[in-house]
Amino acid sequence: MASIKLYFDKRVNRKDGKFPLKINVTHKRQQALINLGVLLSPDQWDSTKGKVINGPNKSFLNGYISQRVHCAETELLNLRIAGKLDLMTGKQFKEHLQRILLRGKLEEKQEETGCSFVQYYTRFVEGKKNPQTKAVYQYTLDRICRFVDVPDKFRFEDVTYAWLKSFEIHLSETSKVNSISIHMRNIRAVFNDALNTETISCYPFRRFKIKQEATAKRALTPEELVTLRDYPCEEHQKQYVDIFMLIFYLVGINTVDLCRLEKIRNGRIEYRRAKTKKIYNIKVEPEAAEIIERYKGSKYLLNILERYKNYKDYAHRLNENLQEIGSVELVEKVINGKRRRVKKRFPLFPELTVYWARHTWATIAHKIGVSKDVISLALGHEFGCKTTSIYIDYDMEKVDKANRQVLDYLENLK
Numbered sequence: 001m002a003s004i005k006l007y008f009d010k011r012v013n014r015k016d017g018k019f020p021l022k023i024n025v026t027h028k029r030q031q032a033l034i035n036l037g038v039l040l041s042p043d044q045w046d047s048t049k050g051k052v053i054n055g056p057n058k059s060f061l062n063g064y065i066s067q068r069v070h071c072a073e074t075e076l077l078n079l080r081i082a083g084k085l086d087l088m089t090g091k092q093f094k095e096h097l098q099r100i101l102l103r104g105k106l107e108e109k110q111e112e113t114g115c116s117f118v119q120y121y122t123r124f125v126e127g128k129k130n131p132q133t134k135a136v137y138q139y140t141l142d143r144i145c146r147f148v149d150v151p152d153k154f155r156f157e158d159v160t161y162a163w164l165k166s167f168e169i170h171l172s173e174t175s176k177v178n179s180i181s182i183h184m185r186n187i188r189a190v191f192n193d194a195l196n197t198e199t200i201s202c203y204p205f206r207r208f209k210i211k212q213e214a215t216a217k218r219a220l221t222p223e224e225l226v227t228l229r230d231y232p233c234e235e236h237q238k239q240y241v242d243i244f245m246l247i248f249y250l251v252g253i254n255t256v257d258l259c260r261l262e263k264i265r266n267g268r269i270e271y272r273r274a275k276t277k278k279i280y281n282i283k284v285e286p287e288a289a290e291i292i293e294r295y296k297g298s299k300y301l302l303n304i305l306e307r308y309k310n311y312k313d314y315a316h317r318l319n320e321n322l323q324e325i326g327s328v329e330l331v332e333k334v335i336n337g338k339r340r341r342v343k344k345r346f347p348l349f350p351e352l353t354v355y356w357a358r359h360t361w362a363t364i365a366h367k368i369g370v371s372k373d374v375i376s377l378a379l380g381h382e383f384g385c386k387t388t389s390i391y392i393d394y395d396m397e398k399v400d401k402a403n404r405q406v407l408d409y410l411e412n413l414k
Helices: 058-082 090-103 117-126 131-147 161-172 177-196 222-230 235-249 255-259 286-294 311-322 356-367 372-379 389-411
Strands: 003-008 019-027 030-040 268-272 279-283 326-335 338-347
Touching: 003 058, 019 058, 019 090, 030 058, 030 090, 030 161, 058 090, 058 161, 117 131, 117 177, 131 161, 131 177, 161 177, 222 235, 222 356, 222 389, 235 255, 235 286, 235 311, 235 356, 255 311, 279 389, 356 372, 356 389, 372 389
Parallel strands: none
Antiparallel strands: 003 019, 019 030, 268 279, 326 338
């Protein structure tokens, strides 16, 4: 006789001390386990009561587990009444029940896409040109493939609200909220693409909400920026302060684009941003021109790529040095049995990275009354309707004016 019950699988020790909760399916003396995607520590699970007894998600998990068990028991009853259960082997019953549980519904879905979710996702990734974008999507796919039992047979219809909640819980064991949101947005992007190509009609994101946490502060106050700019740092650190300020003066240009700038034409720089492929046109203010002159290159506008292998190496070194700027004290320390005097650092901004320059520009611009639309245009964000080319020169004048206002405001803080 077929039976269904919960099984807390402690057969394999995990590094985090948690174990998966599964549904144990027995039919015709054959047993099979279906992973619910829930990981619990032994003190969280009461096997006698069949309930989660500890943890911040206790109520949700108990509701989710109860719903999955009820779904499985209902399907078992339906198969028995229909006379189909006796015709199934233990393996067939398990596979059938697994499809039902992953779908989160009690009837078979008639719609078929012609290819698995993983196959479509793989083609979607292959269509991305940016290697970094490809890597981000591929990592999500890798996590999905490790989560589902048979990736090649995993279909769009299997990605239901219940499956997304289950996957979210699974990810939360090793990832933070914003990291999980990246995976969920990647899955949603694949669904949106499949909808656009009319490959599918199912869409689980109508009810599923992607969680997002506010990120920690990544902008300096105007006073802090002046402190950094004017700080009497060590000689080798001066170049890194200069480049941070240059990025700020150029409205938060990204490091990769800064390294590849070629020429100043008519007092302006024009470049295609590596990340978005959009064309930017920024006026070079005197503050920026002064720094550019100090670090002038031969092939590129700046000499960065003449001194570093690639922009990633430079960005790493830049951030590393920015985070060390501050007062220094010489202290004695025993190294390899010998007393040596070493530098003990007291950084001004220990978490500072080059990306803060972009956030700082936007924060100051907002503080002095620059409109959000102009800030969005300056940073290359989409807002409202797409601006037609006839207005581009006019809009860039607004950005030029806003940048000059920001720089003047900073100058007046002296």
